[in-house]
Amino acid sequence: MTPICLVGIGKIAVDQHVPAINASDDWELAATVSRSGKVEGVPAFTDFDRMLAETDIPVMSLCLPPVPRYAYAAKAIAAGRHVMLEKPPGATLAEVQALQDMAAKAGVTLYTTWHSRMARGVAAAKALLADKAVTAGQITWKEDVRRWHPGQDWVFEPGGMGVFDPGINALSILTEVLPAPVHLQSASLSFPANRQTPIAADLSFTGGITAAFDWRQEGEQTWEVTLQAGDDSVHLLDGGNRCVINDQDAAPSDLDEYPALYARMAQLIRTGASDVDLSPMIHVADALTLGKRIAVDPFHF
Numbered sequence: 274m275t276p277i278c279l280v281g282i283g284k285i286a287v288d289q290h291v292p293a294i295n296a297s298d299d300w301e302l303a304a305t306v307s308r309s310g311k312v313e314g315v316p317a318f319t320d321f322d323r324m325l326a327e328t329d330i331p332v333m334s335l336c337l338p339p340v341p342r343y344a345y346a347a348k349a350i351a352a353g354r355h356v357m358l359e360k361p362p363g364a365t366l367a368e369v370q371a372l373q374d375m376a377a378k379a380g381v382t383l384y385t386t387w388h389s390r391m392a393r394g395v396a397a398a399k400a401l402l403a404d405k406a407v408t409a410g411q412i413t414w415k416e417d418v419r420r421w422h423p424g425q426d427w428v429f430e431p432g433g434m435g436v437f438d439p440g441i442n443a444l445s446i447l448t449e450v451l452p453a454p455v456h457l458q459s460a461s462l463s464f465p466a467n468r469q470t471p472i473a474a475d476l477s478f479t480g481g482i483t484a485a486f487d488w489r490q491e492g493e494q495t496w497e498v499t500l501q502a503g504d505d506s507v508h509l510l511d512g513g514n515r516c517v518i519n520d521q522d523a524a525p526s527d528l529d530e531y532p533a534l535y536a537r538m539a540q541l542i543r544t545g546a547s548d549v550d551l552s553p554m555i556h557v558a559d560a561l562t563l564g565k566r567i568a569v570d571p572f573h574f
């Protein structure tokens with residue numbers, strides 16, 4: 274088993290990364306780095322430089338929010354470690370390109386993970402659409418920010434991306450399953466009067482594809498992508514975990530999202546490869562560049 278260090282022990286590290294690592298035959302959770310978070314039974318560092326200096330753990334999985342993540346990734350690569358990045362892979366596109374360059378020069382693996390691409394229905398949707406022309410599509414990604422990001426003010430700070438923090442998951446599925454790329458044509462972004470990032474967004478892409486993201490949805494949560502290709506229809510439900518093709522359920526893939534990410538990281542290291550794909554984040558950057566701003570009610574957790 275390969276030793277791995279988990280950095281940023283917060284909501285997603287505890288909910289998904291720790292169970293996925295513990296269940297895998299590829300990995301041993303050898304240390305954590307977090308200012309206050311810990312994982313029982315695992316050596317805990319509060320200082321990243323100290324962990325790099327005092328251990329030879331070869332792989333770092335960075336679960337911090339996107340703004341602080343770059344500095345950690347750059348140090349890890351400089352110290353010759355392989356790096357796995359939570360989504361979104363950075364606060365800016367250029368900083369991730371810089372990391373890609375550094376990793377290539379250092380001969381280490383860099384993996385920009387997109388967990389929703391590993392949802393169990395996505396591979397079937399991609400296979401169905403591979404030789405087709407998509408003629409229309411709708412994304413509905415509506416959830417309750419208080420439930421999924423309780424008290425996390427960073428999502429509303431510059432670089433936190435607001436509703437694009439979950440919305441980028443839908444865009445990661447879209448960019449994975451579409452047989453040909455699309456680009457953004459217009460966007461409306463709803464900014465709470467007291468916040469720096471949008472709480473809702475409506476996007477319109479070439480190819481007749483639209484997306485509605487909203488973080489104010491209480492009760493039932495909706496994470497759906499519907500694509501039409503001529504007479505064929507593909508519905509991805511439950512965040513991509515269920516795929517219905519022409520009203521029939523398609524066979525799901527074998528692994529859940531985070532176990533599949535860690536299996537992929539193990540494979541990348543074995544083959545000496547990196548996997549860096551910025552296409553979901555390019556759509557977000559385009560929306561923040563092109564989007565019309567609408568002021569809405571202040572938001573408080």
Ligand code: NAP
Nearest residue numbers: 281282283284285307308309310336337338341359360361
């Ligand atoms: P979080 O709980 O707010 O943050 C993770 C940990 O990072 C914190 O517990 C904190 O640990 C550390 N941290 C926060 N700000 C920092 C800073 N400025 N400098 C250094 N360390 C800092 O966030 P999260 O929900 O786990 O999300 C982290 C990443 O995972 C995000 O990119 C998010 O998009 C992604 N993600 C989240 C979810 C979800 O449901 N929440 C789902 C999938 C992916 P210490 O205070 O102990 O240092």
